[in-house]
Amino acid sequence: MSDVPGFQHIPVLYEETLAALEIRPGGVYADGTIGGGGHSAGILERLDDQGRLFGIDRDQEALAAARKRLGDDHRVRLLRGNFHDAKAMLPEGLQLDGALLDLGVSSWQLDSPERGFSYHQNAPLDMRMDQSGGITAAEWLNISDEMTIKEALYQYADERWAARIAQIILEMRREKPFETTGDLVRAVDKAIPKAVRQKDEGHPARRAFQAVRIAVNDEIAPLTQALEDWVSLLKPGGRLAVISFHSIEDRVVKQAFKRLEVGCICPPKLPVCVCGKKPQVRLPRGYPAAASAAEAGDNPRARSAKLRIAEKL
Ligand SMILES: C[S@@+](CC[C@H](N)C(=O)[O-])C[C@H]1O[C@@H](n2cnc3c(N)ncnc32)[C@H](O)[C@@H]1O
Incomplete structure (x- = not known):
């Protein structure tokens, strides 16, 4: 939950996501959907003074809530924009130890009538x-x-x-x-x-x-390319955690990760590889994590949540 008045959002799969990121205390992380900063607060708790966190959101009000919650932390830099454009938004040459995309809208956006959701x-x-x-x-x-x-x-x-x-x-x-x-x-x-x-x-x-x-909000069509971009931003061993909330979104994440996991896609009859495709990630768990019965009971939004992780090779 955020400590910004009126901003209510319980981060889903909180412990599972932070565990999946295997946070390195001095590492550089990015939260592409920072929202109220719930997950990001957890990342910051696990970072030492040398650690860095970039937070992105396309929603001005979400970013204001994140700023209020985390903005005076010198390790944090907040950026307004679309995480699909992360490569252009993050400093050139930056390599991340980990990143999080908690897709879709926040409870706060859904529950603010004037936003029309x-x-x-x-x-x-x-x-x-x-x-x-x-x-x-x-x-x-x-x-x-x-x-x-x-x-x-x-x-x-x-x-x-x-x-x-x-x-x-x-x-x-x-x-x-x-x-x-x-x-x-x-x-x-x-x-x-x-x-x-x-x-x-x-x-x-x-x-x-x-x-x-x-x-x-053009949420699906650019997602595959965006996931490839985020993987390209990771250091070897760095992890990308993605939380999706419906089957269409989860299918895109699953297929994108699968494509990044496999190497050569030449027809088997070819004696040597001509496609040159190399595996880019390993998938530490083949199936997605879902909310426990207790979490789903406490937070209905968590019921459909799925967490997938890719680790850069
Ligand atoms: C589920 S909420 C994230 C909540 C956050 N993890 C927390 O714990 O507070 C999703 C957030 O991502 C933002 N968002 C969704 N799609 C985005 C995109 N393509 N680019 C940037 N922000 C996006 C939404 O505005 C929303 O604030």
């Missing part, structure tokens, strides 16, 4: 993590074609009713452009029959909100 309160439909640029979720829903909306709902949230929801969104916006979270909740309500909605164990709009958020 929540289907529980009616508010402007924004959903941008970086509010300094880009288009809001409302604008995205108002300008995207039906196929793009359908594909996003299907690919980013496995929404079975993707086609129908996309069709309803287009019908609704012809009457009145989308403006609020309530508009998106109404579209889902109209699209999914009541009997089906009533059988849903969670809120029927949660998948649509997840899909639109991922689309608006």
Whole structure:
């Protein structure tokens, strides 16, 4: 939890993540999704006076919370931006002993109605993590074609009713452009029959909100390249820990790590390797760590969390 008033976020898989990073006391670390600084505070506790921590977030308010919590620590440097651009953001030539990416949004972002991530309160439909640029979720829903909306709902949230929801969104916006979270909740309500909605164990709009958020913040497409970049920033033996919160994200992490783990990909019939591909990482555990029953009970957000680790060779 952060000590910044109003900023509430319990870091998930906290002990597991810090253990996985095998922190070297004098090492250089980066947290690409610093949020309220929960995990980073743990990294700092394990660093000595020579250690360094770079913290990145694309959300101005998250960064302000991290600054308030950690900013007077001389070992910390905070940077505003997208972790997809880490290679350009971090000092040239920097080699890291370890890095963390705790993907997605924080509880605080989800629970701040004015940010437009929540289907529980009616508010402007924004959903941008970086509010300094880009288009809001409302604008995205108002300008995207039906196929793009359908594909996003299907690919980013496995929404079975993707086609129908996309069709309803287009019908609704012809009457009145989308403006609020309530508009998106109404579209889902109209699209999914009541009997089906009533059988849903969670809120029927949660998948649509997840899909639109991922689309608006372009969370998936650049992730594979970003993971390769982060691995390239590690020293030999340095570790990258990635926490994901849904199966689509976890699949990207798993496949990216797998590709970095394997060497030659030449067809077996070739007598010598011509691709030149070398293994770049080892995966210290083949399967991801998940929250214990106790953590999942205390923090519902932890229920879907998966932690994967790659160690640079
Ligand atoms: C799950 S929270 C991290 C919480 C943090 N580990 C803690 O313990 O407080 C994710 C944070 O990452 C940020 N974020 C998500 N995607 C990002 C990206 N591509 N670049 C930079 N920050 C990002 C979000 O704004 C949010 O503050």
